[in-house]
Amino acid sequence: MDRQSVYTTRTFTSTFDDSTDTRIQLQEQLETFILNFRLDNNYVYRDQLKENALLKKYYCDVNISDLISYNEELAHKLSSEPAEIIPLFEAALKKCTHRILFPHDAKAQIPNHQLLLHTDAEEVSIRNLDSMTIARLVRVPGIVIGASVMSSKATELHIQCRNCQHTSTIPVLGGFSGVSLPRQCSRSRVPNDPTPKCPLDPYFVMHEKSQFVDQQIIKLQEAPDQVPVGELPRHVLISADRYLTNRVVPGSRCTIMGIFSIYQSKGSKSSTSGAVAIRTPYLRAVGIQTSLDQAAKGHAAYTDEEEQEFLELSRRPDLYNIMADCIAPSIYGNRDIKKAILCLLLGGSKKILPDGMRLRGDINVLLLGDPGTAKSQLLKFVEKAAPIAIYTSGKGSSAAGLTASVQRDASTREFYLEGGAMVLADGGVVCIDEFDKMRDEDRVAIHEAMEQQTISIAKAGITTILNARTSVLAAANPIFGRYDDMKSPGENIDFQTTILSRFDMIFIVKDEHSREKDETMARHVLGLHTDGRGAEEMTETEISVDKMRRYLTYCKTRCAPRLSPEASEKLSSHFVSIRRQVHAAEMEANTRSSIPITVRQLEAIVRITESLAKLTLSPIATEAHVDEAIRLFLCSTMDAVNQGSNQGSRELNDEVNRVESELKRRLPIGWSTSLATLRREMVEGKGYSEQALNRALMILQRRDTIMFRNQGSQVYRNGA
Numbered sequence: 001m002d003r004q005s006v007y008t009t010r011t012f013t014s015t016f017d018d019s020t021d022t023r024i025q026l027q028e029q030l031e032t033f034i035l036n037f038r039l040d041n042n043y044v045y046r047d048q049l050k051e052n053a054l055l056k057k058y059y060c061d062v063n064i065s066d067l068i069s070y071n072e073e074l075a076h077k078l079s080s081e082p083a084e085i086i087p088l089f090e091a092a093l094k095k096c097t098h099r100i101l102f103p104h105d106a107k108a109q110i111p112n113h114q115l116l117l118h119t120d121a122e123e124v125s126i127r128n129l130d131s132m133t134i135a136r137l138v139r140v141p142g143i144v145i146g147a148s149v150m151s152s153k154a155t156e157l158h159i160q161c162r163n164c165q166h167t168s169t170i171p172v173l174g175g176f177s178g179v180s181l182p183r184q185c186s187r188s189r190v191p192n193d194p195t196p197k198c199p200l201d202p203y204f205v206m207h208e209k210s211q212f213v214d215q216q217i218i219k220l221q222e223a224p225d226q227v228p229v230g231e232l233p234r235h236v237l238i239s240a241d242r243y244l245t246n247r248v249v250p251g252s253r254c255t256i257m258g259i260f261s262i263y264q265s266k267g268s269k270s271s272t273s274g275a276v277a278i279r280t281p282y283l284r285a286v287g288i289q290t291s292l293d294q295a296a297k298g299h300a301a302y303t304d305e306e307e308q309e310f311l312e313l314s315r316r317p318d319l320y321n322i323m324a325d326c327i328a329p330s331i332y333g334n335r336d337i338k339k340a341i342l343c344l345l346l347g348g349s350k351k352i353l354p355d356g357m358r359l360r361g362d363i364n365v366l367l368l369g370d371p372g373t374a375k376s377q378l379l380k381f382v383e384k385a386a387p388i389a390i391y392t393s394g395k396g397s398s399a400a401g402l403t404a405s406v407q408r409d410a411s412t413r414e415f416y417l418e419g420g421a422m423v424l425a426d427g428g429v430v431c432i433d434e435f436d437k438m439r440d441e442d443r444v445a446i447h448e449a450m451e452q453q454t455i456s457i458a459k460a461g462i463t464t465i466l467n468a469r470t471s472v473l474a475a476a477n478p479i480f481g482r483y484d485d486m487k488s489p490g491e492n493i494d495f496q497t498t499i500l501s502r503f504d505m506i507f508i509v510k511d512e513h514s515r516e517k518d519e520t521m522a523r524h525v526l527g528l529h530t531d532g533r534g535a536e537e538m539t540e541t542e543i544s545v546d547k548m549r550r551y552l553t554y555c556k557t558r559c560a561p562r563l564s565p566e567a568s569e570k571l572s573s574h575f576v577s578i579r580r581q582v583h584a585a586e587m588e589a590n591t592r593s594s595i596p597i598t599v600r601q602l603e604a605i606v607r608i609t610e611s612l613a614k615l616t617l618s619p620i621a622t623e624a625h626v627d628e629a630i631r632l633f634l635c636s637t638m639d640a641v642n643q644g645s646n647q648g649s650r651e652l653n654d655e656v657n658r659v660e661s662e663l664k665r666r667l668p669i670g671w672s673t674s675l676a677t678l679r680r681e682m683v684e685g686k687g688y689s690e691q692a693l694n695r696a697l698m699i700l701q702r703r704d705t706i707m708f709r710n711q712g713s714q715v716y717r718n719g720a
Helices: 015-036 044-054 064-070 072-080 082-101 266-270 291-296 304-314 319-326 335-346 375-385 440-444 447-451 515-531 545-558 565-589 599-615 623-642 650-666 675-685 690-702
Strands: 059-063 114-118 137-147 151-161 167-171 203-205 211-221 235-241 253-263 280-290 365-369 389-393 404-408 415-419 429-433 454-459 462-467 471-476 505-509 672-674 706-709 714-717
Touching (some): 015 044, 015 072, 015 082, 044 082, 072 082, 137 415, 304 545, 335 365, 335 505, 335 599, 375 389, 404 454, 505 623, 545 599, 565 599, 599 623, 690 706
Parallel strands (some): 059 114, 365 471, 365 505, 429 471
Antiparallel strands (some): 137 253, 151 167, 211 235, 253 280, 404 415
16 A cells, blocks of 8 residues: 555455356366376276265265375365365265266266275374364274164255145254254245235155255274273264264274264253353264274285384294293293293184084183282283283173173163173173182183173173183182192182183193292392392293284284194094093092083184194194194193092092091101001091001101101101
């Protein structure tokens, strides 16, 4: 204005025309992207549209990184204003399909298309969704804890006036947004209309002429491993429509791409007038990637260098021992238990037989033993090392918390299922500590999950079956808190045989006292406490936990070994000999073994063999693998069975108790007598068996009640 010139300004801004122009331009740009984008002479989206349309599925799955490489400005617009761009994108898809399928027929009818998006951009956790992300595209990982039944949502309502039959249509936005019918008839608003006005609220909905789409509401919760300690996991509602419905079930882990939107919940409408502007957030899904989809596209998850490194690792001759040492390196010893846990993390091959029967591939391990033998530490390590793991303690777990609970939706008053620990850890490991402190009725709830790998539910009118394909790693104490050598396993172990037969390996961990072992252990523990190093082994292992986890996942996804004929022959003959041995021991002791050896145990050895073959990425399990599997089985379950083989029958135990009290009466404190005299008195004079006398003397000696002197010929009674 300071310059000496004519000053002009625009008075009428043609914003409307501009915006329609830019919209048309955007749609044209999107069309050219769909038709012209190619990867190595492959027209990706053109081919995808054609295939889907021929299958009568009208959607297109677009990778945002392709759009970024094609036109960065478009991609930025899409992520910052998705609500504007996505309808244009869908219109462009419809136009492109029309051009591909009916290039010469302009009047051909094609249904509306749906745009699905996926990307490798960084994820936003549910607790980081804030006001800055509203109305933008976000990518949220989580675990589905509830999925509603499918409902129909109107996209266009056809309404008619009761009084004058005037009809009109109202468009409805997607997501949770509703619509309210007009209060007045639009015909009565026409000026100079002689007919009398229609009354208020004249419209009713004509359902048969309206248009609907499928909609499903999903409840997504933070994955348990991403929740900060001491916090409750957050959840968010997700509205999925059309081709995104019925993609996920409770318990499945997925990453959801969606528009972060807000809606007015029923609660806030009726609340005080102060909360007018408060809205509840939700996500409008535009893409759902489940972990199964990612596993199917698994080649992208590993880089070529990483695969090369894994292949080199699998060829190492000492890989088995190195991997076993990498499991809980700060815990001293327990080599066989660590090897068993390695097998559990890998798992065998699951099989579906021609008649539809499933055989599980997951390995279950029970650690039963004295306090202070690092059982819980091993469980805690497995929770960190397994790709999917849930840690729970027996006392704090109920049957519903482990399997599934029926909840009632606050708004719709409908019942729905929420998965428990076994369902949420589908495809991973459940670590149950203090397994013996669980109530019996709660422990029964996981019987089915451990063998059939499903959880069937029939409560509150809901009958369904959920997947629980998990391995169980349980830790328990014996009945008396410590393992009593003088009693048979049946008297030490407080579990029913039904649950024991479902464990592939049962380790009895004893805290044995020997000077050398105690010294080494003390050095190791003090070394950890002073400078973070163990006694003889460094706690920094060759393979980091993260790398080990990735390698184990790689083995699980790429390899499903089968037994060679020689290996299966060896297994079957070995199983027969084990059964014969157990049967002989049962006949001798005149009682049934408390740890059963059934066909399940044969399957267990098969699974362990397959997991050992899987570790070296070999497709065939050989005899060497079978030998190691049998060795592991012998030093775990069979060792537990044989713990009680020298304990004798119940009659013998009763006789031993009688001899014990007789000996205490016969020998006052501080007295001694010769062993030959005692034997003569007890065996010949009172008719006890020599076996019972020897056992009683051994027990009393262990308890330090008596001592042997003069090379074992004199028996001296201590003050204890």
